[in-house]
Amino acid sequence: MAVEAVSTTLGSAPPPRRQRLLEDERWLAFALLVPTVVLLGMFIAYPFIRGIMLSVTNSRVGVEGEFVGLANYYKVWNDSIFRTAVYNTFFYTAVTSVFKLALGLWLAMLLNRNFRGKAFTRAFILLPFIIPTVLSTFAWKWMFDPTFSVINWTLYQLGAITGRINWLGDPDLAMASIIVVNIWRGVPFFAISLLAGLQTISPELNEAAAIDGAKPWHRFWYITWPLLLPVTMVVLLFSVIQTFADFQIVYVMTGGGPANATHLFATYAYQIGVGTGLLSEGAAISLAMFPILFLVVIVQLLYIRRVEVR
Amino acid sequence: MIEGAKWRTWVYFRIPLFLFLLFLLFPFYWMVITSFRPDGELYRPWNAMNYNPFFTLKPTLDHIRYLFEETLFATWLWNTMIIAAASTAISLFCGVLAGYALSRLNFPFAGSLGTGIFITYLVPQTLLFIPLAEIIRNYKLGDTPWSLILTYPTFLIPFCTWLMMGYFKAVPKELEECARIDGASRWQAMLYIIIPVAIPGILSAGIFAFTLSWNEFIYALVFLSSPEQKTVPVGVTSELIRGDVFFWGPLMAGALLGSIPVALVYSFFVEHYVSGLTGSVKG
């Protein structure tokens, strides 16, 4: 219905009044925003409020609970697995974001040149991003499998190891494995988005600077990077949010194990709320993630605004 | 572009690019090999003698045959396509319009509305999951593609909106002003001047949105239940993950076949938006 509202406002032979209305920035903005607001209101705002209400009751699956105030939050706060999950989520997000940005930018710069097979390469590097995550994670899970690991085979043949590396069975290695998979999946997205950003930068700027004798590193730092910054920040921002709420990779690779060492917010909330059926506790865990993520994002948004003003 | 000796091209360009490709494409190669490897070769432990993981001398099409004959793979592929395409279209439509309004028009509460749209993106899926299930029931959408087509935009629109805002902001104001001086209305200026310039941005937002819906797992797992309604990720995992059968072959074949058609479409778009962009800004 949202769609209809817009198309009637902009009917094929608009009478002058409507045209005047659309000339008014406020009315145009209103018309343009209606579909978004309606959809998001229906499918996010309402469930969000329901979710908050759920978190202050003691309801479990099939049982309407009673109001218990902040008891669930208190319970969650004293939960050692929850604390591990918080730490893991931060660590995971920070490490993967840094790598994805650095590698993605580097790859974008490489792809921004002219070389044979350019189109082909650009299309192919997107593959990790296209393959349904659950399925590609299964491929990785198998590559890390304790018994059949092809990575172990390769390292063994190269003489780098003599015994096997217990990729998913050791808490630290399991975390490292998950991080590798996330980076693998995320780099193409960064690379392609930044490549699109790089393309908007006129090559003449760089050429002029080169004629003036600027070194490649200087050209990058003083010309490319500042112009690329707005797109970079948006891409980074969204990646951080995605990673913070990441679910599939951990769910498939370790299920939060070994012994809860790799749980993230989302997987832990899922295990408690949906797996065990403790709906309100699960909601409390999910909600605990919200203010933290909110703070992280506000900091990033402020930075973006500063960058754009500059 | 690279001036100087030949070794520079190697050190600064070819070797890094090669390493990138190796890292990004090896798992993909691994899937290809697994899809054609007979079951008998799939359960050799990593330290077994004469184990050769990187190729097979006895390729087989059994896994792919199994996928199409014993499962509803073709149906899942079709469902996924439809759902991803429809939710992407809805999200792009909303995102482009909203992104334009928020980045180039002056109106009260523009900032807070932008932030509001953005915040919806932060709401964790694991929280929405249960209440959304109730909404799906109330609208009687359970077990239909619409349950996903209408819920996927909730996480796609914020992204599309914000990415589009970034791209719209990068377009110089003068471009629009020139058109307005030539007599174009605001609406026309948006439609014929600004949006064409932002097509690369729209495409990359579209690619992203499409991929996210293509990959989505939790909602699809929960909102769909009939086997013939499932999407590729849910269908393949629920039908092919079993205890003792070495499901890797069909599973990897499913992953591959589930991505090749998309990869082809993408390769077309990538070329299009990469080449089209500079020209349109200059022109």
Added chain:
Amino acid sequence: MARISRRKFMQVTGVSAAAATGGLAGILATGRAPAYAQATTVHWIRWNDFVPASDQLLRKELLPEAEKALGMKITFETVNGNDLQPRITSSIQSGAGPDLFMLFNNHPHLYKASAVDLSDVADAIGKAGGGYYPVSSGNCSADGKWISMPFCIVGAMNAYRKSWFAEAGFNAFPETWDQYREAGKKLKAKGRPLGQSLGHSFGDPPTFTYPLMWSYGASEVDKSGKDVVNSKEMIESVKFMTAFWKDAFDEGGLAWDDSNNNRAFLSGTVSSTLNGASIYIESLRKPDQYKTEKDTPLKDDIAHAPLPKGPVGQFGMHTFQSHLMPTYSKNQKAAKDFLKWLHTPANYDKWFASQKGFATGPTTDTEKNKVWDEDKIMEPYRVAGKLGQVPGYPAPTGPKAAEALSKYIITDIYAKAVQGTPAEDAVKWGEGELKKIYT
């Protein structure tokens, strides 16, 4: 020019918007119409059976017969066993979904508020089958009624390599945990460790850790339901396990799910593992593919034995399957009819035969089934139903024990210790987690 193309654009958007709304209305309309026009449909969800032949049998033979006999349509869905709990939670909350849910172990207790009372069906079937095993009633009945219809018991026994154990000096399977550790130590030294999953998976991890705990005289609660996990006995069992793990097990097990040990055993990397009979059944199915290092068929080198004895005795826990009917179901009568049909001996026995002993029935008469006489290797599984305990033992099981099981608390105590947490701390952590449940 510009105007025309703009008008076209409007038309296109207008049309697609109309199509979108029309499509939605259409779907809504068609979504309802067939449901009224056709016969009743019963939607049945089960795990992906570890014996794939049984799913094939249901799909291709039994269910078409049932549809004909009962005049209803049956939608049969299979999912990964670990996804069953998420599915039932969301189905109950959204009030729509399958009419019959297969659940593991004591999980029905978690959903008893939303379970249809199946006493009429269950009582009749139990009587006809010579009475239920105590595990059946323990897992499926609460407050004097049947909240779930017992379906089968997947016996958990050690599958082990006879020749390798013989080489290590054990002509029979070790009787006690200490002997088992000794055997495992020798085997691991030869590169043939024992295999056991300690991950988050519904089957193998709890069927190993719960009996180990019980056999040391420890338990999560005492008879009155008070949590007593932090005991001398528990710490002792955890210490034993930590040393045992280092000495004898494949360390990859911390990351395993229920299928890894099957693959590891079949590929000849582990010498013994606790499992359903699926390993043996798979080796029977493809004798040419699974070979020992001497190139003889692997199936001839497999034998089964229950878990060894501990200081206070021998214990077992066997994965249990039952079918719960959620109260939201609109086809309760039809679904009950189907359950009755399914448990009619003529039909149940066909399914039972296809399992080849992987699963045994919920009633005592299944011990007399002729399937057991066909293969002596399967003998230990015959009495699995008689031997096992239900999580929560020695107290009667209930939602709290089911919650502890779904959270993998007991398994994680052992897994934590195996990874280096001191036994006392691991047990203390578990006590804290259990206290949150048993308050």
